Amino acid sequence: MSEQGGTGANPGNQSHGAKDRDVASGTGKWTPTEPEVRSMGKKRAEQARSAARGHSVRPGSVRYMVAPRPVRLLPAGVPPIEASALFALLEEEPDVQPVAQVRPSRSRGLQAIAGPHPGCPPVAVVTMPEERARALAANPQVIVEIDQPLSYTPTPAVGLGPVPVIDPLLVITLEEPEQFTLQAKGSDGKPVAGAHVWAIGNGGPVHGVTGRDGKTTLTLAADTSETLQAIYLRPVAGYWPTRTGRPFPTHEGEAVVEVQALSDTIEGFPNKAVTGWGTQAMRLHQIPPTYRGHGIRIALLDSGANTVHPDLNSTVRYGHDFTSARKGTWGVDLAGHGTRCAGIIAAADNRTGVTGIAAEAELHALKLFPGGHLSDLLDALDYCITRDIDIAQLSLSYSAPSHLIAWKVADAHAAGITLIAPAGDTAGAVTNPAALPEVLAVGAIAYTGSYPAGSPLAAVQPPWPGPFPAPFTPTGPGVDLVAPGAAVITTSFGDGYTPADGTAIAAAHVTGLSALLLAHHDHLRTEEVPRTPARADSLCALLRAACRPLMGVDPRTGAGIVDAPTALGLSLSWQEDFRGEQTYLTANQWC
Numbered sequence: 001m002s003e004q005g006g007t008g009a010n011p012g013n014q015s016h017g018a019k020d021r022d023v024a025s026g027t028g029k030w031t032p033t034e035p036e037v038r039s040m041g042k043k044r045a046e047q048a049r050s051a052a053r054g055h056s057v058r059p060g061s062v063r064y065m066v067a068p069r070p071v072r073l074l075p076a077g078v079p080p081i082e083a084s085a086l087f088a089l090l091e092e093e094p095d096v097q098p099v100a101q102v103r104p105s106r107s108r109g110l111q112a113i114a115g116p117h118p119g120c121p122p123v124a125v126v127t128m129p130e131e132r133a134r135a136l137a138a139n140p141q142v143i144v145e146i147d148q149p150l151s152y153t154p155t156p157a158v159g160l161g162p163v164p165v166i167d168p169l170l171v172i173t174l175e176e177p178e179q180f181t182l183q184a185k186g187s188d189g190k191p192v193a194g195a196h197v198w199a200i201g202n203g204g205p206v207h208g209v210t211g212r213d214g215k216t217t218l219t220l221a222a223d224t225s226e227t228l229q230a231i232y233l234r235p236v237a238g239y240w241p242t243r244t245g246r247p248f249p250t251h252e253g254e255a256v257v258e259v260q261a262l263s264d265t266i267e268g269f270p271n272k273a274v275t276g277w278g279t280q281a282m283r284l285h286q287i288p289p290t291y292r293g294h295g296i297r298i299a300l301l302d303s304g305a306n307t308v309h310p311d312l313n314s315t316v317r318y319g320h321d322f323t324s325a326r327k328g329t330w331g332v333d334l335a336g337h338g339t340r341c342a343g344i345i346a347a348a349d350n351r352t353g354v355t356g357i358a359a360e361a362e363l364h365a366l367k368l369f370p371g372g373h374l375s376d377l378l379d380a381l382d383y384c385i386t387r388d389i390d391i392a393q394l395s396l397s398y399s400a401p402s403h404l405i406a407w408k409v410a411d412a413h414a415a416g417i418t419l420i421a422p423a424g425d426t427a428g429a430v431t432n433p434a435a436l437p438e439v440l441a442v443g444a445i446a447y448t449g450s451y452p453a454g455s456p457l458a459a460v461q462p463p464w465p466g467p468f469p470a471p472f473t474p475t476g477p478g479v480d481l482v483a484p485g486a487a488v489i490t491t492s493f494g495d496g497y498t499p500a501d502g503t504a505i506a507a508a509h510v511t512g513l514s515a516l517l518l519a520h521h522d523h524l525r526t527e528e529v530p531r532t533p534a535r536a537d538s539l540c541a542l543l544r545a546a547c548r549p550l551m552g553v554d555p556r557t558g559a560g561i562v563d564a565p566t567a568l569g570l571s572l573s574w575q576e577d578f579r580g581e582q583t584y585l586t587a588n589q590w591c
Contacts, residue, residue, distance in 0.1 A: 061127040063099065063147040065375055065404055066090060066136065068121050074140065081141040083122040090124055095132055100125040102378045104385070104411070119414070120407035125375045145404055150372040150396040152337065153503070156427035156472055171203050171222045178220040182255045184210045184233055187264050191215075194493075195235040195259070201228045215254070225255070232456060233257050236336065237496025240265070243456040260452050262489070262497060269489075270353045270497055277450040278344075278484025278509055281467060284357055284564045291568070293358025293515035295527070298345060299384045300511075301377070302338030302395040302504075304367035307331035309339065309491050311347040311354060319365035320383060322376040330367040336493055338365060340500040341395060343491030344508035345515070353497055354490055357512025358519075364389065368396055374405055381408045385415045388531065390518050393511045394421040394439065395504045397431045406436055413438035416531030418518075418539050420511050422503030423474045430478035440540050441478055443556055444470040444485025444506040451487040451499065469556040473503060476555030480540075481547050481562055483509035513564055514539055521568055542567055 068081045083103075090096050103122040125147055128136075137144040180199065184192035191214025199206045203222025210216045220228075231248065234241040239259040248255040266274055279285050305316045308331075319330035333339045346363040347356035364387070366380045377396070384392045392412065398405070412419060423441040424431035434441035445467045451457050460471045470486045473479070485506030492498035517539055518524050524542070529535050546567035547560035 060129050061095075061097070062130055062133065063125065063127050063373065064133050065123050065125055065145045065147045065378075067123045067143050067404060069141055069143045070119065070121060070407075078140050083124075086142065087122075087124045090126055093128070093132070096126050096128045098124065098126055100375060102375055102382065104382055118407075118411045120378070120404055120411050123375060123378060123404060125373075143403060145374070145402055146400070147373045147375050148398045148400060148402070150368050150374065150377060150398055152369070152395075153397045153422065153424035153426055153431045155425050173203075173221045174224075178224050180206075180218045180220050180225050180228075180255070181253070182208070182210075182216055182218065182231065182233075182257060184214045184216075184235070185256055185258050186235075186239055187258055187260045192233075192235050192239060192259055195233055195239075197234075198232040199223075199228050200230045200232070231255070231257060233259060235259055235498070237492035237494065237498045238262055240452050240455060240499055242452075242454040243459060244454070260454065262499075265452065266489070273351050273353060273355060274489055276354070276484075276489050277447050278488050279357075281445075281447065281484055282509060282513065282562055282564045284513070287516070287564055287568060287570060291516050291520050292349075292360035293346075293512070293519045294360040296358065296361045296391065296515040296519050297364065297387065297389045298358070298361050298511060298515055299364045299366055299380075299387075299389045299392040300338055300341055300345065300395065301366045301368055301380050301392060302341055303335035303369040304330045304333040304338050305342040305363075305365035306333045306336070306339040306491065306493060307365075308494070309343075310352075310495055311350065311356075311491050312339070312342055315346045315348050315356065315359060315361075316342055316363045316365050318362065319367065320380075321367040322380050323367060323369075323371040330365050333365075333367075333493075335369060336498075337369070337395065337504065338367070339492060340490045340498070341393065341504055341508040341511075343497075344488065344505065345393075345512045347491055357509065358515035361512075361515045361519075372396065374398055374402055377405060378408050381412050384417055385412055389417055390531065391418045391420065391511055391514050393504075393507055394419060394433050395507065397424065397433070399432075401432060401435075405433060409433060409436050409438050413536060414533050416533055416536055418514055418536040420507050420514065422507040423479045425472040425502050426474055427472050428475060430474045430476070435478055440510065440543070441480045441558075442485075442503060442507040442510050443473040443479040443482040443558060444501075444503045445473070445482045445550065445557065445561060446470045446486035447484070455487065457486055457501075464551070467550055467561065469550075469554060470501065470503075470506075472501070473506075473556050476558070479556060479558040481510070481544060481558045481560060482506060482550070482556075483561060485509075510543065510562060513562060513567060514543065516564070517542060517567060 068083050068086050071080045101124055104118045133144055184195045186192050193212045195210045197208045197216055199218050201223030206218045208216035208218045231244045239261055242259050244257055275285055307313050307316050321329040343354055345356050346361050347354050349355045349359045368376050419439045421434035421439045423434045423443045430441050433439050446457055447467050448461050448465050462468045483506035485503055486501045487499045488505050489497055490500050543562050544559045546563050548563050549560040550557045
């Protein structure tokens, strides 16, 4: 594994002036040097050190990004301000504390941009009181934005019908909260440890995680075991998720929920490789086995990747953790989200478990969750530009639109990077950054029969067989196309596998196919076609043109599902009888 990446360059981009990045740590964050300590004085130096560690030393302060407003956006007659001058002024302010600087590199990558300067200016990350930020934002020479924390997209409500957001001030709580104990048991008779449990009731969801004995005790503050509507249980690996309704099976005062082992439903798995329904739906299994995406660089902006997994330890060899100064932490994925996407994109073809769509691509795991902010996303996009990344999957989201992120995304597109993002698991509007015009927004579809009867998807599937919009996929507008994003078997914690849902899972399918297009399509091959915005636009156009519309007109599905042979220009005619594939899926027990 390499913290530096494939080119040997320093992570991210280098800053200029006195407050250069801490290149040794590779974080892109500024830490005061000893001469600066002496010049700043003991008090200011301690404030800077504390801010660099991510701690706020002044109550009421908020984290902001501050940058000079680009010349093209200045009002008539207002002169521009240089970034170095602005940052020097900020350092003189007693109530402004420096955290970091994000400066684009002029040495590599951004040479591809046609204009003389990148669209996104250098950015100072500071903490300051809200009133000071409002006063600074009133200056037309300056742009000030909250450095929002990155997160995954909001998820829609679940339960027996719509479950409204619970106002804690209106919840009627019990005088003595009830303790509800649940045991998760596998169909193989083993206790299921580490499983996430949600009990849905009138008082809202209550969450717990099972211990080694498969048990967890939930505290019901506003419900009793009789008023619970449903229990959702999601194991981390090895089993299918399940949903139970009332009444709950009990044993000696405990609710016992059984989950089905993957090995029960997929013959020989994981010792025998599986061809998932998503691979078949996109006809990826019909393209030549020599199509592996060799030479294509992919960046996965997510929660890192589990590089100890046997399917990933030889394929995910590059990365960077933008949330920590420690090296190598990008290879530890505590959330599991990046690991699931990485398996779909680039899991090794070792004839066991799962195989990635672009198994020979160069995958960079850029860790931004948990703990990342918009400024870290700026830094990660600069990493993509300076490393000549071909495809970047932006799997994280933020709530309020950001001009700085929009400009940096435009810079990445101008550098020839194809940008792909999940449309969001909102069952509502498309989220950021998928809503930006340079980003391909991917929604998710599910497939009837690709999951057991006890799966949460079984409760919402339509009466017709075949593909259907996943219940969490956005309702549009703004979805460009869809891909398999529900009950997809992929890599998980340790050496395990798990069924995964989400528009990020769908986006990973499109990211993998995009790598095949750049490596093998006659008009897009990286060694023959320069990395330009025109190439990125051509790739997205090919993907849209190769889509098969799904049943009916539905804004949730955009142009439809991508057909891999069509996108690659192969002479394989589309088999119109999709029901034949459905029969194959059912006969092989969901995979």
